Amino acid sequence: MTAAASSETRNGLDRLKDLKRLSFVDVILWALRIGVLIVVVGGSIGTLIKGRYSMEQWFDFFMFGLTIGGIYALIALGYTMVYGILRLINFAHGDITMTGAFSAYFLARGLDRSGFLDANPVISMILIMGLAMIICSAIALAVERICYRPFRHVATLAPLICAIGASFFLQHSFRGMYGSSIRAYPDPEWMKGQVNFLSFEVPLYQFVVIGISLAAMLFLYLVVQRTKMGTAMRAVSEDRDAASMMGIDVNKVILFTFILGGCMAGIGGVLYCMVYKQIYFYMGFLPGVKAFSAAVLGGIGNIPGAMLGGLFLGVVESIGPALFLDGIGIAAPYQLRDLIAFTMLVMVLIFRPQGILGERLATKRA
Amino acid sequence: MKLKKFLKGTVVAATFAAAAWTLPQVQAEETKGPVTDEIGVVMIPKGAPIFIGGYWTISGPDTALGLDQQRGAEIALDDWDGMVAGHKVKFVVEDSQCNAEGGQTAATKLASNQNMVVVVGPDCSSAGTPGGPILWKAGIPSVATSTTAPTLTAADRPEGLHGYLRTIYNDLSAGAADAEYFFNEMKCTTMATVHDGSPYAEQLVRVAEGRFTELGGKVVAAEAVTPTDVDMRPLLTGIATTKPCVLYFPIFVASAAQIVRQSSEIKGMEGTTIIGGSALMAPGFLEAVGDSAVGFRFTNPDASDDAFGERYPQLVKQYEEKYGEKPIQAFHANAYDGMAVALMGIEKVAKTDADGNTYIGRKALRDALFATKDYDGIGGKISCNEHGDCAGFKFAVYEFTNGDPSTFEIGTNPKKIHP
Incomplete structure (x- = not known):
């Protein structure tokens, strides 16, 4: 036997061994990847060939997605920052969002009834969002103090359970205080206009929502990257003990993180209500779950990741049913919207377990 | 160690035994006092109350739907002076939450009371x-x-x-009437539908689609949402591409309110009339929709005085006296009739012995209820068939005239526009 032949045999044997090492789970995962790819590619081709939707409608879908995605991103920032600093999933964050938006509802309704909201849109929005931010931050701080701090040095699931408990507590306190009916958020005249953008007619509120979310995210990014407190936050998230030895007041940093997260939640909650016009005690749960998924999707602990994850999830939710499912003739595709969003989440995590931008976390934190 | 194992085993066995014992079960043939019944007899000692249960939606966005019916049933009970077969009635109400989990929990709670004789309700399929x-x-x-x-x-x-059994119409009639209205009165030949996966909405939509197609119309889009969906814009954009003449969505308050608010923003929906179903006859809907409700139409059983039985104005008067407001939804008369049928059934089968104890055969009561014939109910004539359908259907279309929940009053806001 020549050397070349024997090396070929060895290669063949190695490959066989590799195959043997392929577990049942691997096979299922590969089948899932291929299956989803077939649905996505086949469905998209089918839909585009059918030509049911015009270019303008695709653009509308994209803008709907960016609008809700921007809100998911704002809420996701709260999850991701707290995780970055404390390695804790703050499950109550979705409901903290609700508390701000619910409290601001009463102010918004008052301003609307007095005509102030229509007459002074900018001042009114600053007041409404300001109130929501204050309430969200205050409740976030209270939750941190009561539910998380006692467990900070305990390596168990207790803080997670406590977070879920806090979530129920907030929901049902608001139900108890304000009842379980759905209330209509005001619908000011100035939000009903249309704007011409790239020769497409786009509702003004979409620009307002996307603009405010992007501005808030940029502000947050600058705070974290350019200020002393932001540097301290990054230091604590790298290594809490080392940061503490360098003279950083870890407690202060954690409080600051909860305040920042609360502010973003306050803005996100009000925007959510301005777009969907409804508020009730349970409204924080679903956006909370979606925003948490967005944070995981982008790479939990990573701030630009949460923004990207939120926008990605929003756009997939909006475009997905029409693009992927219409083409393969699935009836009533919109009820599968959440399924599509979460399948995409699973797919991204199968291909990139650390999330889209989660690279830097992979070695040290995960 | 052995002792520990033994104790553990005993605890597990005891738990299972307790669970099996507490599970409500139909007993086999039973004789108590003068009554023998195939599936069991309830004995009510002299002076003890007769338990009647009720379960409706009494929390959440569809509260008006359930609360209105609970009130209807309570008024019926008042008309019987709170008594049946010589005993006081203890009326136990649970929350059905208008969903399967709520229904299951409420029914289990009611069934766990072994003295429960009959249950009135629920409101949601x-x-x-x-x-x-x-x-x-x-x-x-x-x-x-x-x-x-x-x-x-x-x-x-x-x-x-x-x-x-039920003192309300069957959607086989309602769905067909809705489709006939769209095709014959509105002269629509294309229809899009949206349901929310609930048995009520899905089955009603299917019946309406079937009848509409039979009449020669075309269903151009059949979509579905989940009751918690808030972003209806992509759904409506998709529907708009099919340019339906009518969009029919007989779903519940939360998701219907989103469709009503968002449909005006969607390009291509200008030529489409949106029409909801009877779950939207509620002040809670106005609370959720605000001013966008003005001009919005929905199909509903006719809730005007002349559509109901002769005694309806009297019921409305009692309603206002007892609860300080006009009826808040459309099914209080059906609930009144439901309670009345239950009470009459009990009167028919209850037997009292010499000591004053009352006995009610469970199968006998069921048969008596199903045998209700030609009862002149407040919601109309009540005659049950062998499958439990007891009431007919009178079709109407309503339109909201004001978005302020405090102006809600059946007849003016919403006002009847057809027939």
Whole structure:
């Protein structure tokens, strides 16, 4: 036997061994990847060939997605920052969002009834969002103090359970205080206009929502990257003990993180209500779950990741049913919207377990 | 160690035994006092109350739907002076939450009371579908008051629903009437539909689609949402591409409100009339929609005085006196009739012995309820067939005239626009 032949045999044997090492789970995962790819590619081709939707409608879908995605991103920032600093999933964050938006509802309704909201849109929005931010931050701080701090040095699931408990507590306190009916958020005249953008007619509120979310995210990014407190936050998230030895007041940093997260939640909650016009005690749960998924999707602990994850999830939710499912003739595709969003989440995590931008976390934190 | 194992085993066995004992079960043939019954007899000692249950939606966005019916049933009970067969009635009400989980929990709670004789309600088909069988398994018949899904009283319904009857119409009539209105009155030949996966909405939509196609119309889009969906814009954009003449969505308050608010923003929906269903006859809907409700139409059983029985104005008067407001939804008369049918059934089969104790045969009561014929009910004539359908259907279309919830009053806001 020549050397070349024997090396070929060895290669063949190695490959066989590799195959043997392929577990049942691997096979299922590969089948899932291929299956989803077939649905996505086949469905998209089918839909585009059918030509049911015009270019303008695709653009509308994209803008709907960016609008809700921007809100998911704002809420996701709260999850991701707290995780970055404390390695804790703050499950109550979705409901903290609700508390701000619910409290601001009463102010918004008052301003609307007095005509102030229509007459002074900018001042009114600053007041409404300001109130929501204050309430969200205050409740976030209270939750941190009561539910998380006692467990900070305990390596168990207790803080997670406590977070879920806090979530129920907030929901049902608001139900108890304000009842379980759905209330209509005001619908000011100035939000009903249309704007011409790239020769497409786009509702003004979409620009307002996307603009405010992007501005808030940029502000947050600058705070974290350019200020002393932001540097301290990054230091604590790298290594809490080392940061503490360098003279950083870890407690202060954690409080600051909860305040920042609360502010973003306050803005996100009000925007959510301005777009969907409804508020009730349970409204924080679903956006909370979606925003948490967005944070995981982008790479939990990573701030630009949460923004990207939120926008990605929003756009997939909006475009997905029409693009992927219409083409393969699935009836009533919109009820599968959440399924599509979460399948995409699973797919991204199968291909990139650390999330889209989660690279830097992979070695040290995960 | 052995002792520990033994103790553990004993605890597990005891738990299972306790669970099995507490599960409500239909007993075999039983004789108590003068009554023998195939599935069991309830004995009510002299002076003790007779338990009647009720379960409706009394929390959440659809509260008006359930609360209105609870009130209707309570007024019926007042008309009987709170007494039946010589005993005081203890009326126990649970929350059906208008969903399957709520229905299951409420029915289980009611069924766990072994003295429960009959249950009035629920209001939502999604709650009645699991609730009815749980109650009937415990030998308790249910008189539903606004569950309209066809499967609940279909000839081939499961055994568990054999104790289930209703003093409300069947959606086989409502869906067909809706489709006929769209095709004949609105002159629409294309229709899009949206349901929310609940048995009520899905079955109603299917019936309407079938009838609409039969008439020569075309269903251009059949979509579905989940009751918690808030972003309807992509859905409506998709529907707009098919340019339907009418968009029919007989779903509940939360998601219907989103469709109403968002449809005006969607390009391509300008030529489409949107029409909801009877769950939207509620002040809560105005609370959720605000001013966008003005001009919005929905189909509903006719709730005007002349559509009901002669005694309806009297019921409205009692309603206002007792609760300080006008009726808040459309099914209080059906609930009144439901309670009346239940009370009459009990009167018919209850037997009292010399000591003053009363005995009610469970199967006998079920049969007596199903045998109700030509009762002049407040919601109309009540005559039950062998499957449990007891009431007819009178079609109407309503339109909201004001977005302020405090102006809600059936007849003016919303006002009847057809027939």
